[in-house]
Amino acid sequence: MTSSASTQRYQGALMNTFGPPKLVLARGQGAHVWDEDGREYVDLLGGIAVNALGHAHPAIVEAVSTQLQTLGHISNFFASAPQIELAEKLISLVAPGATEDAKVFFANSGTEANEAALKLTRRTGRTHVVAMDGSFHGRTMGSLALTSKEAYRAPFEPLPGEVTFVPYGDVDALTAAVTDATAAVLIEPLQGEAGVVAPPEGFLAAARAIADEHGALLWFDEIQSGMGRTGHWLASHSAGVTPDIVTLAKGLGGGIPIGACIGLGRAATLFEPGNHGTTFGGNPVACAAALAVVRTIEDENLLEHVTVLGHKLRDGLAADPRVAEVTGEGLLIGVVLTEDRAAEVAAAALRAGFIVNNATPRRVRLAPPLVLTPDDAQAFLSAWPAILDEAFA
Missing domain, CATH: 3.40.640.10 (Type I PLP-dependent aspartate aminotransferase-like (Major domain))
Incomplete structure (x- = not known):
């Protein structure tokens, strides 16, 4: 989804250890990031569990x-x-x-x-x-x-x-x-x-x-x-x-x-x-x-926040019949699908404005910032059925 010019520059200058980037990101705030074209995404991967306080946290x-x-x-x-x-x-x-x-x-x-x-x-x-x-x-x-x-x-x-x-x-x-x-x-x-x-x-x-x-x-x-x-x-x-x-x-x-x-x-x-x-x-x-x-x-009492919000996310994700199991604790979450569609889910989620990870062919991984808001969690849960519809089509 990144521009061809940036992709060409990336491939021309960096060793091919990761393949072409999915996006070229320009800035972030909290649990949100924006690509170089100005499109906004909710970052539910957090730099692979790195961005504990999200992006640009004042502390x-x-x-x-x-x-x-x-x-x-x-x-x-x-x-x-x-x-x-x-x-x-x-x-x-x-x-x-x-x-x-x-x-x-x-x-x-x-x-x-x-x-x-x-x-x-x-x-x-x-x-x-x-x-x-x-x-x-x-x-x-x-x-x-x-x-x-x-x-x-x-x-x-x-x-x-x-x-x-x-x-x-x-x-x-x-x-x-x-x-x-x-x-x-x-x-x-x-x-x-x-x-x-x-x-x-x-x-x-x-x-x-x-x-x-x-x-x-x-x-x-x-x-x-x-x-x-x-x-x-x-x-x-x-x-x-x-x-x-x-x-x-x-x-x-x-x-x-x-x-x-x-x-x-x-x-x-x-x-x-x-x-x-x-x-x-x-x-x-x-x-x-x-x-x-x-x-x-x-x-900010984030341990309690993570516990409560994690329960909400896991329960909401598990409600869809195309999900076989939801694993993890807090905001380290694995979604086990009924079919090998994890790559399709990650791609559909990105098109919908959410960053998740296809960890294995059947498992989707979420590791959002610990400061993820209830509104952002709910936005993802609301989009989840349509994401699965597209991925399982």
Whole structure:
């Protein structure tokens, strides 16, 4: 739907890793974006769960502008107040009461947070990791080794690591795969790339017990599901399970690149000077943006808002007979269709002025800004039957 001139310029200047863009966007405000031709869309994907406060939120604009005028980049030879404050805040949110037994490493993205976590698991002296079928943990070589999708992995094999994949949610398979040589068990409490797939009740608790039995670390990748997206700071909080490692990114910076690897308990002290590093991680500007995100979620009571609005969206989407199931929590939502029409649904939605994602042939993913309004949610629900009519025609 983008103009041919912009498409040609894009294809002439950028590597072909994503194919031609669906749109060339010019500006955004809240949960709305406008393309270069001035057409308006409701952004129900949020930059793939990144834009927690939507576009151009004044809290982020002010935080970034103020910090840039004070201190921009300082490298990892020095510390800054935003870096320290954000680390302390994340520890208090991820594991309340564990302040003295938790430490944070800041990176620039989700895949970098997972690279740090993978290296952290190697500090146990073990190399084996058990990961899940349907998982997605990033595109760099280490995080790709932990990602199950064959199409992503095959062009770059051999990949690092000794990784065993087991069916997501299968306790028996997990029990059989984890041994005394296992360094870590890696789980997304909600699988985002797979189309918002939730594990069966009790699976995360069982994983905690299995990891403990074998002295392995339990690692939750909350890059997509964390930072209030499910109505909890972490998706795993609803299960009451505390891991040894948590990785965060996406919504953490509200659009400013930042990731975090958080070690709890013994995992907090596995890294020593020289074991890992980053040039831009912990940048004062990125940390200031993340602090603005956290404060806004707290000040505007967005966890409750996400919970209530998520229920409304899921119930409304599920009411159509062409929807087999609706999965997820809060504003991380998967719509399972009765036929393989997800690409057609995403295209029809875009023509109707709504941005959604066809995660798999039969699953549509929604991850809108946490500030999505009830009116925008209702507008999408009102348009939903016509979108399905067009997609299923």
